Amino acid sequence: MSTSDRSINPGVERFGYxxxxxxxxxxxxxxxxxxxxxxxxxxxxxxxAAAG
Known part of the structure; x- marks a missing residue:
């Protein structure tokens, strides 16, 4: 996840994930x-890939 994303708010991304x-x-x-x-x-x- 990109924490400095200006296209999608990182807080919104975190919530969705x-x-x-x-x-x-x-x-x-x-x-x-x-x-x-x-x-x-x-x-x-x-x-x-190694984990999985």
Whole structure:
């Protein structure tokens, strides 16, 4: 989840994710976290694949 998102309010995102019961990882980033933090996003994907 992008904590500095200006397209979707991060508080609204958190509420939706919590309501859905999902696991989230927060990264201080703009809306397109995969472009601004590709290494961190790849790590999250690797961790999820290994767990699962």
């Amino acid at each position: 919590q309501r859905a019961g999902t696991t989230t990882v927060e990264i201080d980033s703009s809306h397109l976290v995969m472009l601004s933090h590709p290494v961190e996003v790849a790590g999250v994907i690797r961790d999820a």
